[in-house]
Amino acid sequence: xxxxxxxxxxxxxxxxxxxxxxxxxxxxxxxxxxxxxxxxxxxxxxxxxxxxxxxxxxxxxxxxxxxxxxxxxxxxxxxxxxxxxxxxxxxxxxxxxxxxxxxxxxxxxxxxxxxxxxxxxxxxxxx
Numbered sequence: 226x227x228x229x230x231x232x233x234x235x236x237x238x239x240x241x242x243x244x245x246x247x248x249x250x251x252x253x254x255x256x257x258x259x260x261x262x263x264x265x266x267x268x269x270x271x272x273x274x275x276x277x278x279x280x281x282x283x284x285x286x287x288x289x290x291x292x293x294x295x296x297x298x299x300x301x302x303x304x305x306x307x308x309x310x311x312x313x314x315x316x317x318x319x320x321x322x323x324x325x326x327x328x329x330x331x332x333x334x335x336x337x338x339x340x341x342x343x344x345x346x347x348x349x350x351x352x
Contacts, residue, residue, distance in 0.1 A: 238340030
């Protein structure tokens with residue numbers, strides 16, 4: 226099915242619509258138009274400020290300073306709630322085979338999927 230739809234917004238991993246107020250949309254548009262953006266911290270999906278301890282911030286700074294030119298080990302994926310995402314051995318092996326097969330070839334991008342695994346359709350107009 227090649228049917229495409231216009232982009233209509235974001236959804237959570239459970240498929241619930243993410244509501245964005247007109248005020249926040251206007252703020253985002255203004256930020257994207259500015260040449261420089263100042264980092265003001267992290268917020269949760271509900272918009273609550275995420276507090277980062279001084280100890281954690283210092284640890285992160287040390288890690289980035291020490292490992293500037295080194296690769297970091299990948300330790301897995303986590304959900305929005307911080308739960309570890311389990312990946313089956315079968316899926317992991319399939320991914321490894323795909324990367325091995327395409328090591329020297331350029332891979333074609335085939336699109337996005339929702340948290341439920343449904344294909345996300347994006348129209349040419351939205352691109």
